[in-house]
Amino acid sequence: MILDILFPNRCLGCNCIISADLLVCELCFGRIDFIHSGYFDDIFIKEKCRLLFPVENTFALMQFDKKNLSRKIIHELKYKSREKAGEILAEWAIERLDFKDQKPDLLVSVPLHPKKLKERGYNQLHLFTEKLSEFYGIPFDHDLIKRNQYSKAQALKNRQHRVKTEHVFSIIKSITEKNILIIDDVFTTGNTIASIAWEILNAGNNTVNVLVMAVDT
Structure with missing residues (x-):
């Protein structure tokens, strides 16, 4: 008080x-620049994903721009120790997201390297993912994907460096015939999500979907 x-x-x-x-x-x-498109719509993020890997459905909550409010919100979540902001963003997503009768089997968020997790103190996607899991009744697994390489924040990298994502992630559990939703904060080049998507696709007869808090258009 x-x-x-x-x-x-x-x-x-x-x-x-x-x-x-x-x-x-x-x-x-x-x-706030919310994106008024549904999970099954063909929008910018789905087009970008399909250039990189096979994707079923996509959803983006907000547009991300250096000058708009969504950037401040994401940076507050990631760099200002506002972990609880993830729950608020999840509530906003729930108000706009309808899986209809095609709910994913599993929610998987982009992991942090253990060193980065120790530095930040939390993964900014975990509360967001857990809130969606609770509301929709879809299980999540924070340990399915492992990040193998430590790297500085995406915001501090140049574009050329961002595309070097090969072998950054690996799957540490057996998973087959699952419809998986990959969750990330900001979609820029799409290479991080693509790296995870291919690991999931190559692990078995799986399908992938993508949900992001914001997309840089």
Whole structure:
């Protein structure tokens, strides 16, 4: 209570004081560039994925741009120790995401290297994934995929470096004939997701789908 008074939660958009369980005020919420396309629609992210690997369905919650509010929200989640922001983003996704009668069998989020996980203290995708799992009744597995290489933040890399994702990930459990949803924060080149997708596809008769918090168009 005292900390709330001394250090009140402020809107990421306009800096006004808001409830501790919010990211933005009601006015700034209307400024977020949500993507109004469904899970089964043919949109930019699906087209990009299909150039890299076979994908069934895709969903992106927001557009990501250096100057818009979604960038501030994602950076707050990843770099400002706002792990709980993942739950809020999941609630926004749930309001817009309908699997209809084609729910995935398993949710898998992009893993961090153990060294990066220790540095950050949490994987920014875990609470988001767990919230979706609870709501839709779809199991998740945070340990299916292992990141083999430690690397600096994607935001600090140049484009040429970002495409070098071969052998970055490996599957450490047997998995076959599953319809898997891969979850990531920001879709840029798509190479990170593609690396994971091919590991899953090559592991057995699996299919893959993609869900991201934001897509850089």
